[in-house]
Amino acid sequence: MFLIVDDDLAIRTSLKLLLKQAGYPAQAVATPAEALAAVREALPELVLLDMNFSLATTGHDGLALLRQLKELAPQVPVVLITGWGSIELAVAGMKAGAAEFVTKPWHNDSLLQTIGTVLALQQAPATPTAPAGPANPRHQLDQQFHFQPIIGHDARLLYILRQVGQVAATDAAVLIEGESGTGKELIAEAIHRNSHRARQPFVKVNLGGISASLFESEMFGHRRGAFTDAKTDRVGRFELANGGTIFLDEIGELELASQVKLLRVLQDRTYEVLGDSKPRRLDIRVIAATNRNLAEMVAQGCFREDLFYRINLIAVRLPALRERPADIPLLTQHFIAELRATYQRPALKVGARALHWLREQPLPGNIRELKNLVERAVLVSGHEELGPEDFQANALPATTQPGPAPGELPAPGSMTLDELESHMIRQSLVHYAGNISRVARALGLSRGALYRRLEKHGIPYDA
Template identity: 40%
Template sequence: MSTVLIVDDEEGVCELLRDVLEDAGFETWLAYNAKDAIEILESKTPDTILLDIRLPDADGIQLIEEFKNMGIHVPVILMTAFGTTEIAIQAMKQGAHDYLNKPLNLDELLITVQKAVKMQQLVSEVATLREELDHEADSVDNLIGQSRHMQDIFKVIGKVADSDITVLIQGESGTGKEVVARAIHNNSRRRNRPFIKINCGSIPEHLMESELFGHERGAFTGAIYQKPGKFELAHNGTVFLDEIGELSPHTQVKLLRVLQEKEFERVGGTKCIKVDVRILAATNRNLKQMVEEGNFREDLYYRVNVVNIKLPPLRERKEDIPLLLNYYLSKSARKYNKDISGISKEAMAVLKNYNWPGNVRELKNVCEQAVVMSRGPAILLEDLPLSGNGDLVLGNGNANTSIIVNNGRTLKEIVADVEKQVILKALNDNQWNRQETAKALGLNRRSLYAKMKEYNLL
């Protein structure tokens, strides 16, 4: 559901706008002054902001700049009872999306808000696509390994890439399942077509069908325009179903039809849409066992498990650790503008002997922290996040040390760093099992996923 923050010191105006917008399918948040608006924006990001130009504690035009400084880059629609050419020019120069004169024309307001929200969603989609493209370019290099396990996997990728055969990639969290999926796509005849990733564990069940297959305008509350789904966007390309074991029985039925018939309807639609897509899937769960327990459809299992690639955990291919360390240390050194040329034998020995419950993803995070902590051209033992008994942890196992090292940062940045440390430790304690980690932290799986995405732990 799209969200609108309404900022106006007149309570009656706020309530009127709330009623109009909520009747049109929007969720609204109300603020009667700049202070309240800023407090809301510190924890929430709306799709657009309706802002009165004269507030008791701030000037609306100047407040737009404050929003930008907070990292809030959403369309702002100014409302004013003092419409002049000068105000219009100032508003546009400051970056306002539009401005409306009071008394408000509610039809005009609704159209303006709908346009602003749609524009913001398009901007987000473009940003997501750019991130996907950057990730894709980077992911090719991440497929690293000289071990027998990895060499066998490279051979399978080479054999299946140019066909449209469905592949199921299995492995523990952090082993690089998405990297393998991208390698298959990048070496296929579809390489110049979309690669659309769908994380089946992060999308709420009530939104899943719309995300996969799209919806028509008016299909449900908040559907103010027609939206294509992921399968439609992936036409002639590849759909990667990550964490496919998290799909509900209802969605499994819908997916099976797409795999069999190559067609579907948008939610609320009657037109049959045909697509040409290649399906790749991944899971860290035992799908065969789920089938036996009645939690995963047997017919869908055999549809996705035509070719099976099993990624080994990092502890079973330790000969690849030096290669991976070299890659991620070099990458982190470039990121943080550090001159790192190597790693000491003592540090290498600790890293090679570690069990790596978080697999390659954990190794990547350890490399990044070691580069940040280093004070010379080589990574030393003291640069590694070690506990008193020599185990790897995040933050050196000492919160005070972490705070001292990060001196000069804001409280918000320090708290975020500590939160990341706690989450990473919980992931390690639970062998990167997200369900158990979420339970240990008192979170649901989707909240944990959101935090892992925020802190680059995916």
């Protein structure tokens, strides 16, 4: 049984009918006192709570009632209903323990999808048991889920994979946090691959590379003639992802003006193509990733708190490679196997002393840096068995240097300014093992500005 709490008879009636048609029996009440009495009599499976009570009628507000409900029945999930202008109230409700929030006027499909997600999360363990021994080996996870591209047996990684497996079956928004090079995109792909959307598109968007002026065109698409340079129709990223999963990488780099537009879409699940005023519905799963501390950015006013709560229903924190050193030999052997085929060196292997040396390295660029280090050693060394000296000769300094990689600049006049810029960026990417943050600092750019230059020059990168 669901419990609907709203002082508007029309809303109570429409919600009760919608839930009945979806197979959810519901009881509807009009006041906080009735709501508390209903919960005391029989615990509901879920509560739909309107936050905008009339104070003159009830003497209570939705936030006060939410706190009372969570104190009375902390295990019962509460979905808040609020107006768009009261999202700050909804955020306060999330802090007070609400599971999710929707805004009025809602779309029935979106509301039912939100309810389904909350119920699915309620059934899954909130904190999976960390696999600490032989009872939960990696091969058991691989039999249950599709995690094959992810290498490692470390307990921290297995804990994360179990968490990923549990939330993949839902449509819950997931925020993946971790340092650059820790494999955030691989985890996002694993969530999609293990979900009911696996046969639908997986669309990656690097938000750090999209300026505020281009955000709507890139994300929503445009019609020919919508603005001066719109010479043809363009399909937006949301439309490309419809029915599947959209991966919003580097969401911490998104400018504030664009954050508002993104929040609207994620909340309403509708958007408009530039030059076409007809609203379009979205059916997508949202996964976001960042290597920044979004909670700190919220406190500093650099990231919207309401957007943070919208994307952060489930948080997955990836450990740095130095936090799981036992996986370094496994990853190294995996890269060696790939490189044997790439460079046609079937006898190539890495010695035990070299593996021990690699385990002791800080590797600030994490898995990406390890892969680059192994490949450089393979390219430069003529040995069939790589030793520590093969890696030491090609290792980068552990500390960040003040500028890009040392090397001779092209002769004056031999390159255009654009070609020189591309050359410097490529040189720095090699020198800093693809670490975007270090490259940006070395070149005196923000991460967002660097991403835009990478897109401009068609330079491949992995955030």
